[in-house]
Amino acid sequence: GENVEQHPSTLSVQEGDSAVIKCTYSDSASNYFPWYKQELGKGPQLIIDIRSNVGEKKDQRIAVTLNKTAKHFSLHITETQPEDSAVYFCAATTYSSASKIIFGSGTRLSIRP
Amino acid sequence: GAVVSQHPSWVICKSGTSVKIECRSLDFQATTMFWYRQFPKQSLMLMATSNEGSKATYEQGVEKDKFLINHASLTLSTLTVTSAHPEDSSFYICSAGVLAANEQFFGPGTRLTVL
Numbered sequence: 145g146e147n148v149e150q151h152p153s154t155l156s157v158q159e160g161d162s163a164v165i166k167c168t169y170s171d172s173a174s175n176y177f178p179w180y181k182q183e184l185g186k187g188p189q190l191i192i193d194i195r196s197n198v199g200e201k202k203d204q205r206i207a208v209t210l211n212k213t214a215k216h217f218s219l220h221i222t223e224t225q226p227e228d229s230a231v232y233f234c235a236a237t238t239y240s241s242a243s244k245i246i247f248g249s250g251t252r253l254s255i256r257p
Numbered sequence: 258g259a260v261v262s263q264h265p266s267w268v269i270c271k272s273g274t275s276v277k278i279e280c281r282s283l284d285f286q287a288t289t290m291f292w293y294r295q296f297p298k299q300s301l302m303l304m305a306t307s308n309e310g311s312k313a314t315y316e317q318g319v320e321k322d323k324f325l326i327n328h329a330s331l332t333l334s335t336l337t338v339t340s341a342h343p344e345d346s347s348f349y350i351c352s353a354g355v356l357a358a359n360e361q362f363f364g365p366g367t368r369l370t371v372l
Contacts, residue, residue: 180363187263187350187363188301233300242289242308242354245361247300 146171148236150248157224158256165219165251167234174246176239177210177217182231182250191232192219195239221253229255259285261353263364270341271372277337278367280351286331287353291361292324295348307334341371 147170157163169177175196180188194201194208194217201208205224210217221228234248260283270276280290288309293301305326307313313326325337334353338345348368352361 178360185348185366185368187261187366189363190360193360240354242306244291244303244306245352246303249300252298 146174146236146244146246148234148246148248150234150251152251153249154252154254156254156256159224159226161224163219163221163224163228163253165232165234165253167217167219167236167248169215169217169236169246171236172215174236174238176237176243177208178235178237178245179208179219180233180235180247182233188233224255226255226257229253259283259353259355259362261351261362261364263349263351263367265367266365267368267370269370269372272342273340275337275339276341276369277335278349278351278369280334280336280353280364282332282353282362285353285355287334287355288331289354290328290334291352291354292326292334292336293350293352295350295366297348301350304336338369341369343371345369346371 150167178193181191182188205222207220232251235245237243237245262281264279290307292304295301304319305313305315307326307328309328315321328334350366352363354361
C-alpha cells in the first residue's frame with residue numbers, strides 16, 4: 145500500500161520568510177496529492193492540491209511542486225504570516241471521491257513575529 | 258463549497274459505555290464516507306471506508322465489532338464506539354466523497370474523552 149513520508153516534523157520561520165515542507169510517496173499509482181492545514185481542535189482543510197499530470201501549481205502565496213519520477217512533492221509558502229501557523233499534512237491518493245487518502249506525519253509550522 | 262458536519266463536537270463518557278458520532282454531508286450526497294482517528298500530535302489514520310447501503314471496509318488492526326459504522330443514507334454515516342475505554346480517547350474525523358467533484362471534504366472532528 146501507499147506510504148507517505150513528510151519532513152520536517154517541526155518548522156519555525158521568521159514572519160515574512162518562506163517555508164518549505166517536503167514529502168515522498170511510494171505507490172506509483174497515486175496521482176493526486178492534496179495538502180491540508182489543520183488548526184488546533186479542527187478538522188483538516190484542503191489548501192492546495194496537484195495532480196500527477198502537472199509539475200507545479202501556485203495559488204497566491206502557496207505553491208506545490210511534484211516530481212513524479214522521484215516521487216517527491218513539496219509545499220512552498222512565501223511571505224509567511226502569523227495565521228500560517230498550524231499543522232500541515234501532505235497526502236497521496238488517486239483522483240476519486242472513493243479513494244483512501246494516505247496522510248504524511250504532519251509538520252508543525254510556527255511563524256515567529 | 259461542500260460542507261460536512263459532525264455531531265457531537267465533543268463528548269465525555271464513562272468507561273464501558275457506547276458513544277455514537279454522526280457525520281453528515283449538508284449540501285451534497287456522499288456515496289462514500291471515511292472515518293479517521295487522530296491521537297494528539299499525530300497524523301490522521303484511516304479507520305474504515307463506508308459506502309451507502311453496504312458494509313464498511315475496515316483497515317487492518319481496526320476492530321469492526323468495537324467501531325460500528327452505519328451508512329444508511331447518502332448524507333449520513335455514524336460511528337459507534339462500543340464499550341469505550343480510556344485508550345479510545347481520540348479525535349475522530351470523517352470525510353465525505355463528492356462523486357461529481359472527485360474530491361473529499363472533511364468534517365470538523367469529534368473529541369472523545371473516555372474516563
